[in-house]
Amino acid sequence: MKTLDGQEVTAQRATQPVGSALRIAPEFVATTVDTALGVRTALIARYLRAEGRYVIKSVTNEAVRDDVELNYPTVAKVGMQAIVQVAAPRCIFLTLEDEQDPLATWVSIDELTTAEGRILPPPLAAEVIRRGGSDARMEVIELLYGSAALAGLPPAKLIEKELGIPHRTASQWIIDARKAGRLEGMNYNAGRPARD
Numbered sequence: 001m002k003t004l005d006g007q008e009v010t011a012q013r014a015t016q017p018v019g020s021a022l023r024i025a026p027e028f029v030a031t032t033v034d035t036a037l038g039v040r041t042a043l044i045a046r047y048l049r050a051e052g053r054y055v056i057k058s059v060t061n062e063a064v065r066d067d068v069e070l071n072y073p074t075v076a077k078v079g080m081q082a083i084v085q086v087a088a089p090r091c092i093f094l095t096l097e098d099e100q101d102p103l104a105t106w107v108s109i110d111e112l113t114t115a116e117g118r119i120l121p122p123p124l125a126a127e128v129i130r131r132g133g134s135d136a137r138m139e140v141i142e143l144l145y146g147s148a149a150l151a152g153l154p155p156a157k158l159i160e161k162e163l164g165i166p167h168r169t170a171s172q173w174i175i176d177a178r179k180a181g182r183l184e185g186m187n188y189n190a191g192r193p194a195r196d
Contacts, residue, residue, distance in 0.1 A: 001025075001028050001029075001087055001090045001091060002028065002029045002031075003025065003028065003029070004027055004028075004044065006029075009025045009028055009091050011023070011106035011107075011108070013025050014106070016047055017185075018047075018146060018150070019145075019182055019183055019184055020181060020182050020184070021094055021099065021139060021142060021143075022092055022093065022142065022146045023092075023093045023106065024091055024092050024093065025091040026047050027044065027045065027046040028045055028090075029042060029044050030042070030043055030083050030084070030086075031043075032083055032086075034077075034078065035064075037068070037074065037077055037078070038063055038064050038065040038068035039061050039062065039064065039068065039070070039075070039078055040061070040062045040063075041059065041060070041061050041080070041083060042060045042062075043056055043059045043080060043084070044056070044058040045084050045087070047150070052149060052150075052185055052186045053149055053150050053151070053152050053186070053188070054084055054088055054091075054150055054151065054152070056080055056081070056084060059078075059080055061078060081152055085151045085152060085153055088150050088152075089108060089109035089110040089113065089147055089151065090108050090109075091108070092146060092150055094107065094143060095107070109143070109146075109147045118162060119143070119147065120144075120162050120163075124140075125140075125164065129163055129164075129165065138180055139182075140163075141159065141173050141174060141177040141182065142177055142183060144159045144163075145158075145177065145182075145188075146183070146186050148188065149183075149186045149187060149188040150186060152188075153188075155174060156170045156171055157170075
């Protein structure tokens with residue numbers, strides 16, 4: 001993950017506030033090689049507040065083997081949105097300390113994710129479920145919603161999986177968090193139409 005000027009994406013480069021507690025890199029360059037396909041892909045994604053997510057703005061493909069031709073069937077197999085979905089958690093940061101403190105430690109969503117693919121440790125998830133409409137629950141919903149929506153993934157599914165709750169409950173908690181102003185600048189629209 002790099003910034004447009006070639007720097008590593010770090011908490012210091014996460015200058016765009018989103019929601020009430022998240023900071024994101026406003027844009028990034030992600031590069032990956034699909035060895036089976038024989039294609040290197042570099043894309044630029046930018047956060048668009050109107051969309052509430054990262055949007056792909058540029059894609060460059062390069063054959064990495066002599067037997068690969070960059071034609072429509074080959075390029076069509078490149079999973080551009082999947083690249084954004086893997087990259088975005090490395091560009092979303094939060095702190096558990098006072099965010100106004102210049103010495104506060106900021107961590108990426110990617111750094112929070114365990115080897116099992118979970119963002120929240122099970123004891124924290126259980127506590128969030130028990131606590132009623134607490135600030136802790138709203139913070140967790142903001143974190144989970146933001147990490148999914150900004151990457152173009154369905155937030156309710158992530159919340160269901162992380163907290164082990166039904167879809168209806170996840171949807172209600174998303175509504176509650178939005179009403180509390182926690183999800184400002186983040187959107188997920190299922191079945192979003194393609195744009196020119």
